Amino acid sequence: MINFIKQSALVLVLAVVFGSGLALMYAGTNPLYLANQEKATLDSIAKTIPGADTAQNLQTSEVESIEEYRVYRVFDSPEDGKETLLGWAYVAKGKGFGGDIKLLVGLNAQADALVGIDVLEDVETPGFGNYINDEERWKSKFRPRDGKALSLDRNLVVIKTTPKKPYQIQAITGATISSKAVVAIINDTAGKVAAQIKQED
Amino acid sequence: MDDQKQLNVSPTPHVSAKLTTSRMMADVLIALIPVSVTATILFGWRTLQLPLICVATCVVTEIIFNFCRKKPNSLGDCSAVVTGLILAFSVPPTLPWFACVIGSVVAIGIAKMLFGGLGSNIFNPAMVGRAFLMICFGQLMTTWTAPGVEDTAKIYATTRATPLAVAKFTESDRSKALEEVSLEEYEISLKVRAGNPAVLGDLLRGAVGGCLGETSALAILIGGAYLLWRKTISYQITLGMIGAILIFAGVGYYLAPQQVMHPLGHLFAGGAMFGAFFVATDPVSSPLSTPGRWLFGIGTGVLVMVIRIFSGYPEGIMFAVLIMNAIAPLLDRWTEPAPLGTKVKTAAGS
Amino acid sequence: MADKSSEPSSLVRFINGILPENPVLRLVLGICPTLAVTASMEGAITMGLAATFVLFCSNFFVSLLKRFLQPHLRILVFTIIIATFVTIVDMFLKAFMYDMSRTLGPYIPLIIVNCIIIARAEACASKSRLLPSLADALGMGLGFTLALCILASVREILADGTWLNIPVMWEGFTTWTIMKLAPGAFLAFGLVVGANNFIRRKLEERKS
Numbered sequence: 001m002i003n004f005i006k007q008s009a010l011v012l013v014l015a016v017v018f019g020s021g022l023a024l025m026y027a028g029t030n031p032l033y034l035a036n037q038e039k040a041t042l043d044s045i046a047k048t049i050p051g052a053d054t055a056q057n058l059q060t061s062e063v064e065s066i067e068e069y070r071v072y073r074v075f076d077s078p079e080d081g082k083e084t085l086l087g088w089a090y091v092a093k094g095k096g097f098g099g100d101i102k103l104l105v106g107l108n109a110q111a112d113a114l115v116g117i118d119v120l121e122d123v124e125t126p127g128f129g130n131y132i133n134d135e136e137r138w139k140s141k142f143r144p145r146d147g148k149a150l151s152l153d154r155n156l157v158v159i160k161t162t163p164k165k166p167y168q169i170q171a172i173t174g175a176t177i178s179s180k181a182v183v184a185i186i187n188d189t190a191g192k193v194a195a196q197i198k199q200e201d
Numbered sequence: 202m203d204d205q206k207q208l209n210v211s212p213t214p215h216v217s218a219k220l221t222t223s224r225m226m227a228d229v230l231i232a233l234i235p236v237s238v239t240a241t242i243l244f245g246w247r248t249l250q251l252p253l254i255c256v257a258t259c260v261v262t263e264i265i266f267n268f269c270r271k272k273p274n275s276l277g278d279c280s281a282v283v284t285g286l287i288l289a290f291s292v293p294p295t296l297p298w299f300a301c302v303i304g305s306v307v308a309i310g311i312a313k314m315l316f317g318g319l320g321s322n323i324f325n326p327a328m329v330g331r332a333f334l335m336i337c338f339g340q341l342m343t344t345w346t347a348p349g350v351e352d353t354a355k356i357y358a359t360t361r362a363t364p365l366a367v368a369k370f371t372e373s374d375r376s377k378a379l380e381e382v383s384l385e386e387y388e389i390s391l392k393v394r395a396g397n398p399a400v401l402g403d404l405l406r407g408a409v410g411g412c413l414g415e416t417s418a419l420a421i422l423i424g425g426a427y428l429l430w431r432k433t434i435s436y437q438i439t440l441g442m443i444g445a446i447l448i449f450a451g452v453g454y455y456l457a458p459q460q461v462m463h464p465l466g467h468l469f470a471g472g473a474m475f476g477a478f479f480v481a482t483d484p485v486s487s488p489l490s491t492p493g494r495w496l497f498g499i500g501t502g503v504l505v506m507v508i509r510i511f512s513g514y515p516e517g518i519m520f521a522v523l524i525m526n527a528i529a530p531l532l533d534r535w536t537e538p539a540p541l542g543t544k545v546k547t548a549a550g551s
Numbered sequence: 552m553a554d555k556s557s558e559p560s561s562l563v564r565f566i567n568g569i570l571p572e573n574p575v576l577r578l579v580l581g582i583c584p585t586l587a588v589t590a591s592m593e594g595a596i597t598m599g600l601a602a603t604f605v606l607f608c609s610n611f612f613v614s615l616l617k618r619f620l621q622p623h624l625r626i627l628v629f630t631i632i633i634a635t636f637v638t639i640v641d642m643f644l645k646a647f648m649y650d651m652s653r654t655l656g657p658y659i660p661l662i663i664v665n666c667i668i669i670a671r672a673e674a675c676a677s678k679s680r681l682l683p684s685l686a687d688a689l690g691m692g693l694g695f696t697l698a699l700c701i702l703a704s705v706r707e708i709l710a711d712g713t714w715l716n717i718p719v720m721w722e723g724f725t726t727w728t729i730m731k732l733a734p735g736a737f738l739a740f741g742l743v744v745g746a747n748n749f750i751r752r753k754l755e756e757r758k759s
Contacts, residue, residue: 007624010619010628011627014616014632018635022639026642029643029645029646032646032647036649039649040649
């Protein structure tokens with residue numbers, strides 16, 4: 001036993017010293033990491049909900065009662081105290097072409113229409129599927145067109161040609177599967193989440 | 202390191218014949234004439250630049266590589282010309298010139314010369330070049346135009362999708378399909394699915410969108426028949442591949458007509474015919490033994506159908522041929538003929 | 552190795568790591584991160600410097616502790632040291648370079664199993680004095696960074712038409728998507744190693 005401890009003394013000492021060092025480092029950096037994550041989500045929300053980028057004091061609060069999805073209430077509460085509800089954002093996950101896609105989906109204040117999406121995580125093929133991160137090529141298609149947001153009454157449909165109806169979304173060339181995956185995630189979740197939000201209010 | 206003097210040992214019988222590499226390649230060039238002519242008629246004179254650019258780049262690449270590696274000039278066997286032509290005929294007619302150049306450099310430079318030149322390449326050079334282009338310029342490689350022929354092809358004039366791509370839709374999801382493609386495209390796809398003779402005739406003549414050399418099945422048949430008659434290509438691979446496609450598609454069409462289109466549609470639409478006669482039969486990257494060739498052809502055909510039906514790609518010739526190229530040496534080993542009077546060593550022992 | 556006079560000097564060790572014994576181009580070690588993170592220059596530089604930092608720290612501690620190393624426990628000790636500093640790098644990136652840490656994803660934690668680092672601990676630091684070990688770590692680390700940058704330059708310029716996010720190609724340049732993907736990484740790696748060998752051989756021919 002003594003021999004065993006003698007032999008492994010170096011390992012033990014190193015483990016204790018480095019372990020405590022790492023613990024200190026973790027205590028120092030983890031708050032920053034969490035803040036980064038929070039900021040990334042906030043940035044994403046600001047990009048997704050119209051009016052959020054110009055808000056004087058953008059605030060979000062997580063709707064605790066909806067457990068299935070992380071749903072954020074997005075509102076502007078400027079100094080003068082008059083609070084305006086800008087919309088709702090929730091995190092949805094689903095299967096893409098290369099793996100899971102994590103989306104942030106933005107709904108309007110009435111929770112009856114889609115106002116924008118942002119891709120939080122994806123492993124789609126570069127040059128094809130990962131254009132779902134591209135504002136021009138893809139994300140802009142979910143923004144309100146001619147001032148009218150995409151209604152949730154009808155499921156969205158991916159098409160390959162120029163859309164004629166409001167519920168049609170043009171696929172990214174060469175990445176139909178990724179395009180369809182994103183739309184499927186939205187179709188699967190938006191209605192459910194909207195219903196729950198309405199129940200809350 | 203003088204591989205010019207290396208002996209090539211092929212299984213018996215060793216028939217003495219004037220079957221040289223350059224004669225074989227010249228035969229392929231002759232056999233490609235009908236394809237070139239129909240391609241020019243169908244897609245117009247400007248498409249002639251594609252084969253010209255590809256062949257020129259292939260030849261120049263081969264000269265440069267031979268010079269760098271201080272090898273004697275190997276242009277005499279014409280194989281670079283054949284590679285360039287096959288590459289040119291398996292790309293869309295609208296492909297820009299720089300993509301042709303890049304594809305040809307990859308085909309000759311990387312897939313052939315870096316492996317040691319003709320005879321040492323594992324993969325079919327033209328298909329490696331095409332695969333590179335497919336992954337590199339996916340959008341350019343999947344933009345199809347309809348052939349510019351009047352009247353007979355009028356209904357295809359607006360068609361951008363190839364019959365195979367449209368064929369992913371079935372009668373049951375008519376409304377869904379019509380949201381993506383035009384009514385004409387949809388109806389053609391239904392006719393192809395059902396094996397409508399008029400539409401199959403159009404496929405034979407080549408009045409459909411597709412790669413430069415693969416649209417007219419008839420022209421390919423003429424050239425292919427010449428190659429078979431000259432014994433330049435081995436009929437085992439061609440027959441194995443066509444047979445496998447027909448049987449696979451036939452069984453699928455019988456069992457699940459909603460998912461699989463008519464076997465003749467599968468054979469004539471897309472690159473199956475061109476692949477069976479001109480691509481899979483490349484003597485360097487296919488097996489030597491007769492049973493190996495049968496297996497090679499059948500395997501390619503089955504893979505083509507698997508990729509067409511189950512994967513996201515509408516066409517699978519290129520990947521099927523490349524995958525089978527990779528296992529061609531194994532096929533040779535498994536089917537090695539036993540010398541008379543001896544027992545074949547177990548595969549594990551060798 | 553016992554003969555001290557035959558041991559290469561610190562300067563030789565430093566220079567050796569950069570080109571003559573470049574870990575990626577000559578020793579072909581650490582290929583996983585080389586193929587994975589070289590799609591962009593930014594990623595390559597971050598990865599290279601992170602690995603250099605870990606290499607430097609691990610060589611420092613291994614060289615200090617070499618007298619206490621038990622033969623059968625040495626790999627364990629190496630791993631503790633390397634894992635500690637990799638975790639530190641990972642935490643640092645998450646806290647101060649959040650976007651980069653998301654781009655590099657699992658490849659920062661995977662520095663732990665990078666062959667270069669454990670190879671230098673085993674082959675150099677556990678047998679050499681402190682100064683040569685540190686010089687070796689710096690040389691190898693910079694050599695690794697250099698190789699990553701060469702590969703990333705080729706790939707980023709062809710795949711995006713940019714270098715360090717600055718557009719360098721002409722207007723209308725069609726980007727080579729394949730260079731962003733694994734096949735492009737393998738092709739570019741093979742060609743860069745080949746070019747390096749070719750140049751080396753030419754130089755040697757000229758010398759002799």
